[in-house]
Amino acid sequence: MNLLLSALLKNNLLFDALGIIGLGLLGLAAIKLARTYKSWGGTMMALGTIALLVARLFFILNSIFLTNDLEAAMGPIGISLTIGLPPLLLSFGLAGIVWGLWGHERWVQEETR
């Protein structure tokens, strides 16, 4: 396989970086919308973006730090948290972004009417 392609595939660094840049821009835009227009949609979108970013950070840290020794030290509650928390964060983040976008879209429609 092509060396560059395999490097891109194996550690996903480029695509992950692009996604995180996009999420950062989304968070900035959401906070600016919330500040300028005083719309709750922007706040909701910002919260959702933060949840998605935290989940991504969790995945990155997971592959580096989560060893068997650490899992043994955390106990059953910690292990179930590491399993259960990321899907919860991802779901809440997606829901927050969609809900906030809906609120902002309604605000735009009201304003242009």
Added chain:
Amino acid sequence: MTCVIPPPLASIEAFRPVFMIVMGVFLMIIAWRLAKGLDGWSARLIVAGSFLLGFGYVVVLPLYDAGILPRFSLKANTPVNSPDAYAWNMVKTFVMNFGWLLFGLGLAMHAKIFTATSPGQNLSPPTPVTNESTAQRAT
């Protein structure tokens, strides 16, 4: 391919794919409606990003959850990944990350975070409807 019995609908396992499908469809619809009122590159970027994300959330991730697509893993004790697993992992990472990038860029342009405001100039919100109606009532 081994036949995997899907979990019953609305159980904990099957709730997440359904949730993702619903959210992806809503994301596409809302972005489309939002982009109708905009013009230029922000509308195009928002629609392109939301459609990439919609494809990811509606098609790719539920298929992964259903066990139809082969999972990609880099852990040492897993068997060698098939070319299918490589290709689908590429599709998934491309769609999810480029989707967020384009969507975020479009929304950032829509929110005008790249145009500088001078420090003395306060952010002037466009006059809400309630202010106009109260002003008309006052006159």
